[in-house]
Amino acid sequence: MEFLLQGVAEVASIQVFALLSLGLVVGIVIGSVPGLNVPLAVAIALPITFNVEPIAGLAMLVGIYKGGTYGGSLTAVLINVPGTPAAAATAIDGNELTRQGKAGKALKMSLYASVIAEIVSDIALIAFAIPMAAFALRIGPPESFSLGIFALTLVGVLSQGNMVKGLIAAALGLFLSTFGVDPLSGEFRLTFGQRQLAGGWSFIALVIGVFAIAEALSILDANLAQIRQKGALRLSDPDHCLDRDDWRRSLPVIGRSSVIGVFIGAVPGLGSAVSAYLNYGLSRSLSREPDRFGKGAIEGVAAAEAGNNAVTSSTFVPLLTLGIPGDVITAIMLGAFIAHGLVPGPALFEQQGPFVAGFFLMIVAASVLHLVIGRLGMYAFVQTTRVSNPVLFPAVLVLGVTGIFVSTSSYFDVYVMIGFGVMGYLMNRLGFPIAPLLIGFILGPLIEIGLRQAAIIGRGDMTIFLTRPISAVFLACALLTIVVVGWREYTDRRKRRIPRQEERKT
Amino acid sequence: MPGARGLNRLDADGWAALVLLGLCAVFLSNLLRSEATGAYVTSATLPIAVVMVMAGLSALLLAGSVLRMRRAPPAGARRPGATRGLNWRVPALVAWLIAYVAALPWVGYLLASGGFLIGAGLLYGNRRWGVLLVSALVLPGLLLVFFEKVMIVLLPSASLWN
Amino acid sequence: MKPVRILKGALAALIVSTGLAAAAEYPEKPISMIVTWNAGGSTDVLARLLAEPLGAELGVPVAVTNMPGGGGSLGTRAALDAPLDGYTILATTSGNHILTPLKNDVGYRYDDFEPIGQLVAASLILAVREDSPWLTLEDFIAAARAEPGKYLFGAVPDVAPHLTLRALAESAGLELVHLPQQGGAPGATALLAGDVDLLPANAATVASSLKGGKMRGLAVFSAERDPAFPDIPTAKEQGYEVYGSPFVGLAVAKGVPEDVLATLKTAFDKVAQDPAFGERAIKVASALTYLPAEEFGAVWERDWTTYAPMLQK
Numbered sequence: 015m016e017f018l019l020q021g022v023a024e025v026a027s028i029q030v031f032a033l034l035s036l037g038l039v040v041g042i043v044i045g046s047v048p049g050l051n052v053p054l055a056v057a058i059a060l061p062i063t064f065n066v067e068p069i070a071g072l073a074m075l076v077g078i079y080k081g082g083t084y085g086g087s088l089t090a091v092l093i094n095v096p097g098t099p100a101a102a103a104t105a106i107d108g109n110e111l112t113r114q115g116k117a118g119k120a121l122k123m124s125l126y127a128s129v130i131a132e133i134v135s136d137i138a139l140i141a142f143a144i145p146m147a148a149f150a151l152r153i154g155p156p157e158s159f160s161l162g163i164f165a166l167t168l169v170g171v172l173s174q175g176n177m178v179k180g181l182i183a184a185a186l187g188l189f190l191s192t193f194g195v196d197p198l199s200g201e202f203r204l205t206f207g208q209r210q211l212a213g214g215w216s217f218i219a220l221v222i223g224v225f226a227i228a229e230a231l232s233i234l235d236a237n238l239a240q241i242r243q244k245g246a247l248r249l250s251d252p253d254h255c256l257d258r259d260d261w262r263r264s265l266p267v268i269g270r271s272s273v274i275g276v277f278i279g280a281v282p283g284l285g286s287a288v289s290a291y292l293n294y295g296l297s298r299s300l301s302r303e304p305d306r307f308g309k310g311a312i313e314g315v316a317a318a319e320a321g322n323n324a325v326t327s328s329t330f331v332p333l334l335t336l337g338i339p340g341d342v343i344t345a346i347m348l349g350a351f352i353a354h355g356l357v358p359g360p361a362l363f364e365q366q367g368p369f370v371a372g373f374f375l376m377i378v379a380a381s382v383l384h385l386v387i388g389r390l391g392m393y394a395f396v397q398t399t400r401v402s403n404p405v406l407f408p409a410v411l412v413l414g415v416t417g418i419f420v421s422t423s424s425y426f427d428v429y430v431m432i433g434f435g436v437m438g439y440l441m442n443r444l445g446f447p448i449a450p451l452l453i454g455f456i457l458g459p460l461i462e463i464g465l466r467q468a469a470i471i472g473r474g475d476m477t478i479f480l481t482r483p484i485s486a487v488f489l490a491c492a493l494l495t496i497v498v499v500g501w502r503e504y505t506d507r508r509k510r511r512i513p514r515q516e517e518r519k520t
Numbered sequence: 521m522p523g524a525r526g527l528n529r530l531d532a533d534g535w536a537a538l539v540l541l542g543l544c545a546v547f548l549s550n551l552l553r554s555e556a557t558g559a560y561v562t563s564a565t566l567p568i569a570v571v572m573v574m575a576g577l578s579a580l581l582l583a584g585s586v587l588r589m590r591r592a593p594p595a596g597a598r599r600p601g602a603t604r605g606l607n608w609r610v611p612a613l614v615a616w617l618i619a620y621v622a623a624l625p626w627v628g629y630l631l632a633s634g635g636f637l638i639g640a641g642l643l644y645g646n647r648r649w650g651v652l653l654v655s656a657l658v659l660p661g662l663l664l665v666f667f668e669k670v671m672i673v674l675l676p677s678a679s680l681w682n
Numbered sequence: 683m684k685p686v687r688i689l690k691g692a693l694a695a696l697i698v699s700t701g702l703a704a705a706a707e708y709p710e711k712p713i714s715m716i717v718t719w720n721a722g723g724s725t726d727v728l729a730r731l732l733a734e735p736l737g738a739e740l741g742v743p744v745a746v747t748n749m750p751g752g753g754g755s756l757g758t759r760a761a762l763d764a765p766l767d768g769y770t771i772l773a774t775t776s777g778n779h780i781l782t783p784l785k786n787d788v789g790y791r792y793d794d795f796e797p798i799g800q801l802v803a804a805s806l807i808l809a810v811r812e813d814s815p816w817l818t819l820e821d822f823i824a825a826a827r828a829e830p831g832k833y834l835f836g837a838v839p840d841v842a843p844h845l846t847l848r849a850l851a852e853s854a855g856l857e858l859v860h861l862p863q864q865g866g867a868p869g870a871t872a873l874l875a876g877d878v879d880l881l882p883a884n885a886a887t888v889a890s891s892l893k894g895g896k897m898r899g900l901a902v903f904s905a906e907r908d909p910a911f912p913d914i915p916t917a918k919e920q921g922y923e924v925y926g927s928p929f930v931g932l933a934v935a936k937g938v939p940e941d942v943l944a945t946l947k948t949a950f951d952k953v954a955q956d957p958a959f960g961e962r963a964i965k966v967a968s969a970l971t972y973l974p975a976e977e978f979g980a981v982w983e984r985d986w987t988t989y990a991p992m993l994q995k
Contacts (some may be wrong), residue, residue, distance in 0.1 A: 151875040185574040196563040197864040213751020337890030342722035404644035450979025469560035
């Protein structure tokens with residue numbers, strides 16, 4: 015506590031709070047718009063931070079990061095177009111709630127779950143940074159591979175009734191991730207002689223394609239133009255408020271997802287999307303009522319969003335304790351630290367106590383401000399429900415195209431996005447779930463790099479996956495999931511078949 | 521020919537599986553011909569394994585579809601979702617989107633986006649010209665100012681514009 | 683229908699008028715600076731830092747455009763395909779400029795470009811964990827000679843740190859096992875976690891670990907010691923003449939008019955030699971190693987001939 019008090023002087027300035035708030039607003043907007051991504055926003059904001067106090071500059075970057083990680087859920091819930099890849103897990107149940115006229119519930123739960131998870135993450139960072147770093151270092155290549163396999167088995171639960179189609183989608187995602195430069199040899203593969211394909215399939219084009227473009231086409235197909243209600247939704251209506259039952263279902267889920275998310279955040283190279291999917295899948299398979307999921311389960315929204323935002327503070331663990339950035343955003347912040355003569359690592363806590371304490375306080379302040387700004391921002395975002403589909407979706411398409419240009423400046427990627435949009439639309443129509451495709455694409459590199467690096471470390475001996483304890487635990491979890499999900503699928507089928515046979519008899 | 525008649529009666533899942541199997545064959549032939557690098561596990565190992573799995577699952581899907589076709593009379597076997605005809609607006613919007621992107625390097629961001637918004641709005645059944653015009657003017661302008669002036673990121677310029 | 687037609691007419695007129703106004707003094711519209719790596723990477727951060735003062739010097743905004751992918755080849759290719767009017771410049775690095783075209787068929791060579799100037803030549807440091815028994819390069823070489831094939835090193839495949847260590851291993855007759863990494867930070871993590879025994883890395887990647895005492899530098903692969911790490915001896919001092927130093931600089935496609943190129947060079951020289959900018963750059967990246975255009979071009983040629991035998995099949 016005394017340690018934290020030294021930091022009060024560092025953060026108690028209007029500049030810090032102004033830039034923190036600005037960062038949060040910018041982050042939420044950037045995060046919510048499909049096509050604009052947080053790393054780009056942080057990179058663009060970097061030059062601004064050099065002109066202000068170090069802590070204020072970092073406050074702005076932290077604000078963009080936290081706001082951006084949360085912002086994707088707003089559009090995911092309201093129009094089924096996730097603004098960030100991680101929010102696609104939120105969309106599964108969140109948008110279903112919107113269709114049932116309970117958008118407010120989903121929005122509020124995603125904000126509260128995010129903020130609670132952030133605060134858990136803040137506390138973990140402040141209290142357990144050093145032991146967590148030691149844990150993070152134990153996640154080497156074999157562990158990454160096994161964790162990836164475990165996360166992949168959860169795809170089974172996300173497949174909504176048709177496991178074969180879900181697995182095909184996941185395999186397709188995994189396969190699409192292997193195009194382009196092979197990360198471990200630098201050779202081009204699967205380029206089919208196309209130089210443009212040397213870059214692989216652009217992740218952002220895939221995300222916007224299968225979600226935004228596909229949703230726009232599906233809306234057009236279903237002619238849902240008139241279904242949206244007229245007039246703004248009132249967040250104070252009972253249908254839009256969280257009741258005790260909602261909290262009873264969600265709180266345990268938020269707790270578990272926050273803790274798992276905090277650990278995922280501390281490991282370099284995993285990130286919020288892995289956490290969101292892992293927690294969503296886990297909550298669904300551990301739930302006593304798994305049938306609620308995918309049909310508007312409030313705890314589904316809670317699991318995805320808590321998992322998503324729980325990484326936002328623990329991601330600073332490797333940066334502060336080891337001096338190693340875990341992702342692009344912390345890499346930029348490392349620059350900002352060094353810019354002010356601060357050397358992250360164990361010495362930072364001893365030599366720069368007040369600054370580190372100030373940084374910690376600022377992160378907690380960011381979480382609290384996130385709650386306030388997010389709650390106020392909700393009023394602005396629900397206004398999109400007043401915009402009718404014929405106006406909204408052309409705009410979403412233009413934003414998608416613009417977003418690709420801003421991120422990759424490549425016409426090829428824009429056409430790729432349209433192609434993925436058509437693919438996503440067809441997948442929707444044919445009953446292939448989309449989330450497994452994205453999970454496969456995200457986990458592909460984790461699994462492949464883990465597998466190949468572990469093979470080299472073990473000099474070709476594959477038992478390394480079983481002899482390293484953490485890796486073995488993950489593989490055991492994977493096996494357990496397969497058994498549980500397989501058993502559920504089997505009993506479900508029998509249940510379905512029996513009524514059908516009775517039908518035939520009559 | 522019984523085979524051709526069988527294909528005609530295949531449901532949407534069966535067709536999807538056939539397309540997937542075809543794709544798997546293309547990818548597999550490419551992967552097997554390319555030279556693999558790396559120690560122990562090569563750059564081609566995982567892609568080949570995944571394609572194999574995908575082909576196996578597709579075969580399973582096809583088998584299920586064929587079984588359904590055999591089991592039930594053709595009319596009843598079709599699920600409502602899969603046989604719904606294609607709405608002409610969907611390919612039209614895709615074509616319009618491609619036209620928009622193709623036009624970008626020629627007419628510039630503002631004009632192409634404005635034109636696209638009007639056309640797409642019409643496809644979605646918006647007939648209120650006032651709304652269409654306002655959205656076509658305001659949104660691209662706003663985005664252009666935001667990106668080029670505030671964030672200093674260039675949007676596609678054109679031979680006619682700039 | 684009518685209002686649309688009028689509007690379109692008006693827009694078209696506007697477009698034509700601005701189109702005609704072009705072809706005046708260079709520069710008179712924003713310049714796009716292509717970065718061939720992702721937003722937020724070390725090259726990107728440096729480019730964004732340079733863009734602001736360079737824009738002020740030229741009088742027009744310089745916009746950073748990220749075109750990542752294909753080992754940097756996509757963005758490099760795009761810089762080559764852009765109109766030769768000087769409104770597209772390339773923030774170029776050893777990776778996309780020398781190594782990728784040597785290794786893969788990407789359809790361009792280093793001399794398809796005209797140098798503007800070098801901004802950074804990073805020093806490469808051979809790092810080990812603090813608890814490693816090796817204190818000098820000689821310790822490590824003796825250990826590696828005694829047990830060939832035992833020790834692992836981490837590096838992104840076929841980039842400067844990897845190739846430099848390969849050159850060292852060849853000149854000392856060592857047999858080391860390469861554990862490919864995806865990037866600098868994952869490599870540093872692998873070293874700290876003990877997955878690899880040694881790590882050749884850009885100074886910026888390991889700077890905080892070295893200063894924080896988590897890692898120890900055995901050698902610097904430059905002609906002189908790095909001023910930021912005066913305690914780490916060069917490889918040459920220890921008897922191994924192995925050098926490696928990945929660059930970041932600016933280039934344009936060949937064929938850009940002479941006067942345009944001259945304007946760019948003057949502006950770049952001014953900014954790169956401005957101490958205020960240098961101070962800022964030290965903060966995020968590494969110390970600036972400014973070189974004017976001709977010498978930068980010579981660096982390209984030197985690196986191309988050095989690495990060609992190692993990479994070409």
